[in-house]
Amino acid sequence: MAEIAIRNVEKTYGKTAVLHGITLDIADGEFLVILGPSGCGKSTLLRMIAGLEAITRGEIAIAGRVVNALEPRERGCAMVFQNYALYPHMTVAENIGYALKVAGLPKAERERRVAEIARIVGLEAFLARRPSELSGGQRQRVAMGRAMIREPKVFLFDEPLSNLDAKLRVQMRLEIRRLHQRLQATSVFVTHDQIEAMSLADRIVVMNQGRIEQAGPPRLLYTEPATRFVASFLGAPAMNLLPATIVAKDRARMADGTEIALDPGRFVVEIGQAVEIGIRPEDVLIVWPGSEGAHALEVEFTEDMGSSRLIHTRLGGMGFTVLQAAAQIEAEGTLAINLPEDALHLFDAATGLRLRRTGATVGVLASAAA
Amino acid sequence: MDRRASFDNLWLAGALVAPQILLVVVFFYWPTLQALYWAFSTQPPFGGTNQWVGWQNFQQIFTDAVYWNSVRVSIIFATLSTALSISMALLLALMIDRQLAGHKAYRFVYFWPYAIAAPAVGLAFRFIFAPDAGFVSAINQLAPNLWNPALKGWDAMILIVIANSWKMMAYNFIFFLAALQSIPRGLIEAAAMDGSGVLRRARDIQIPLLAPTLFFLLVINITESFVDSFGIVDITTGGGPARATDLMVFKIYSDGFKGLDYSMAAAQSIVLMLLVIGLTFVQFRYVEKRVHYA
Numbered sequence: 001m002a003e004i005a006i007r008n009v010e011k012t013y014g015k016t017a018v019l020h021g022i023t024l025d026i027a028d029g030e031f032l033v034i035l036g037p038s039g040c041g042k043s044t045l046l047r048m049i050a051g052l053e054a055i056t057r058g059e060i061a062i063a064g065r066v067v068n069a070l071e072p073r074e075r076g077c078a079m080v081f082q083n084y085a086l087y088p089h090m091t092v093a094e095n096i097g098y099a100l101k102v103a104g105l106p107k108a109e110r111e112r113r114v115a116e117i118a119r120i121v122g123l124e125a126f127l128a129r130r131p132s133e134l135s136g137g138q139r140q141r142v143a144m145g146r147a148m149i150r151e152p153k154v155f156l157f158d159e160p161l162s163n164l165d166a167k168l169r170v171q172m173r174l175e176i177r178r179l180h181q182r183l184q185a186t187s188v189f190v191t192h193d194q195i196e197a198m199s200l201a202d203r204i205v206v207m208n209q210g211r212i213e214q215a216g217p218p219r220l221l222y223t224e225p226a227t228r229f230v231a232s233f234l235g236a237p238a239m240n241l242l243p244a245t246i247v248a249k250d251r252a253r254m255a256d257g258t259e260i261a262l263d264p265g266r267f268v269v270e271i272g273q274a275v276e277i278g279i280r281p282e283d284v285l286i287v288w289p290g291s292e293g294a295h296a297l298e299v300e301f302t303e304d305m306g307s308s309r310l311i312h313t314r315l316g317g318m319g320f321t322v323l324q325a326a327a328q329i330e331a332e333g334t335l336a337i338n339l340p341e342d343a344l345h346l347f348d349a350a351t352g353l354r355l356r357r358t359g360a361t362v363g364v365l366a367s368a369a370a
Numbered sequence: 371m372d373r374r375a376s377f378d379n380l381w382l383a384g385a386l387v388a389p390q391i392l393l394v395v396v397f398f399y400w401p402t403l404q405a406l407y408w409a410f411s412t413q414p415p416f417g418g419t420n421q422w423v424g425w426q427n428f429q430q431i432f433t434d435a436v437y438w439n440s441v442r443v444s445i446i447f448a449t450l451s452t453a454l455s456i457s458m459a460l461l462l463a464l465m466i467d468r469q470l471a472g473h474k475a476y477r478f479v480y481f482w483p484y485a486i487a488a489p490a491v492g493l494a495f496r497f498i499f500a501p502d503a504g505f506v507s508a509i510n511q512l513a514p515n516l517w518n519p520a521l522k523g524w525d526a527m528i529l530i531v532i533a534n535s536w537k538m539m540a541y542n543f544i545f546f547l548a549a550l551q552s553i554p555r556g557l558i559e560a561a562a563m564d565g566s567g568v569l570r571r572a573r574d575i576q577i578p579l580l581a582p583t584l585f586f587l588l589v590i591n592i593t594e595s596f597v598d599s600f601g602i603v604d605i606t607t608g609g610g611p612a613r614a615t616d617l618m619v620f621k622i623y624s625d626g627f628k629g630l631d632y633s634m635a636a637a638q639s640i641v642l643m644l645l646v647i648g649l650t651f652v653q654f655r656y657v658e659k660r661v662h663y664a
Contacts, residue, residue, distance in 0.1 A: 050559075050563060051562075052559050052562070052563075071562070071567075072559075072562045072563050073562065073563070073564075073565035073566070073567075077563065078563060079559075079560070079563045081556045081559070081560060082556075083554065083556055085554065085556035085557050085559065085560035086560075087557060087560075087561075087574075087575060088557075088579070089578045089579060089581075098561070098564050098566075098574070099564035099565055102564055102565045102566045102570060102574075103565055146560075146564070150564070150565075
């Protein structure tokens with residue numbers, strides 16, 4: 001059992017606060033992805049779990065034991081670094097087996113374990129090579145092997161795929177997921193890539209400016225983002241966000257007078273409240289020109305993405321994108337669209353918080369409000 | 371990448387390099403040629419032009435026990451002071467690299483000794499190690515006559531080794547610190563995650579990765595201790611007692627300028643020069659072949 005409990009953890013460098021009271025529980029065997037833009041404190045949090053950064057305030061416990069004062073080696077974590085951090089003067093076998101050597105295992109035992117790990121990560125043919133003689137993907141495997149050989153309770157990944165090319169990244173992503181299913185070790189994976197996060201995670205934690213914005217299963221974060229930030233960060237192409245003011249229970253008006261219809265049953269709003277209306281490009285409906293409630297938009301240009309087509313237009317003076325299945329007719333000139341009321345997200349412009357539905361059951365929003 | 375600048379105007383190019391060439395010729399090549407001339411000739415005892423004597427000067431020094439003593443003493447000195455200055459510098463650099471409290475202040479202070487001229491270093495250590503009045507005289511209070519570099523050859527040797535190492539340590543320290551700081555932090559952290567403690571990391575990760583710097587410093591330190599130790603010896607021991615610290619470079623000076631035997635001094639200079647050239651050549655070849663990971 002290796003659950004991780006993070007309680008009110010803060011980190012400051014001098015007077016600069018980097019993390020503001022993070023509380024998070026990671027279940028045993030869970031694959032948790034911490035997602036956020038660079039500088040949001042996600043790597044710092046990971047390094048604090050690993051023991052590479054001191055914890056300014058608060059407490060981290062691994063498997064029920066508070067580890068604040070423990071050295072990295074006493075915490076039972078293994079880490080895969082962004083730049084792999086392979087020892088350049090050692091061979092692949094020595095790199096993988098270093099932890100065992102330090103632990104003082106006999107040579108025969110070490111060699112047996114290294115061979116076994118090399119087989120799992122597919123490096124049997126390269127054991128005698130130096131890291132400088134390997135490709136990026138192979139180095140990544142060595143780093144994984146080095147982490148695995150200690151049979152850790154907890155795996156920590158610090159953006160391990162960001163130095164790989166796009167194709168290899170997809171492949172390694174699958175291998176990491178496969179490995180997790182096989183080892184069932186608690187894993188914490190830090191990334192700024194939302195596709196990586198969506199595809200790997202049992203649960204995603206979105207961080208921004210040293211705070212947790214939202215934590216939950218990937219699907220929930222995508223369909224019910226708790227804040228404007230989560231809404232804009234998850235999803236490619238990104239969600240359209242339109243600033244507007246509530247003018248009636250069922251209508252919002254943008255700065256240039258464009259009006260957007262809202263379902264009064266879904267949101268609690270006040271007249272005069274400044275909001276941002278969000279809609280994902282794939283949720284926008286393309287309709288016949290002149291149909292009821294349709295907005296006529298000028299097409300600026302389109303991007304063909306193979307299976308789909310991304311149409312760039314403007315709505316109420318703001319950039320607005322529409323995702324269209326490639327099979328549909330090519331849009332040119334003007335485009336009539338409809339904003340389905342049940343696909344709209346509404347955020348308070350001042351706080352960035354999602355405006356809750358009335359009566360509807362809402363998922364995990366707690367951490368954003370906390 | 372070709373980083374050479376090319377000049378169409380050879381006269382301009384010549385004019386630009388002329389001052390440097392002039393300096394090198396006047397202060398390096400001319401004296402070297404002069405030394406070569408002296409080394410193969412001898413001056414008549416009562417003046418007159420030099421006479422060509424071929425290898426005679428060299429035969430004479432190589433059959434001279436006093437000369438072989440100075441070779442032996444020089445090698446001991448070079449080995450001890452290189453070992454001491456490099457190991458001390460490495461230790462200090464590893465400590466500073468850990469960023470313990472006050473490391474910024476220490477980093478400054480450790481480089482100061484190199485800014486002090488060798489004779490000044492010698493003078494300072496002459497006082498520190500004076501058997502009757504220096505700091506070390508406390509030892510003689512406890513055990514009379516245990517320490518006396520004026521009488522005991524090994525004491526004198528220890529004195530000049532410490533003085534020279536103290537100065538070179540500062541130089542080595544800067545190189546080690548720079549090299550340590552160029553080791554990616556991630557490697558140290560990875561080793562820490564692998565369960566390796568501070569000392570183990572130094573041994574398994576940092577020192578192996580310092581190998582290129584280490585070899586470079588070995589060359590520099592050995593060379594320096596052969597050719598640049600004159601100032602310290604002259605001020606502290608004057609080559610004594612009983613030639614126990616009569617380093618090759620000091621013997622050249624005392625034979626030439628005190629004994630006024632220019633030919634013998636010149637021959638010894640040529641030998642020392644070839645020795646240093648050979649040493650540098652061999653070690654750099656070794657460095658380039660063996661110690662690169664990139």
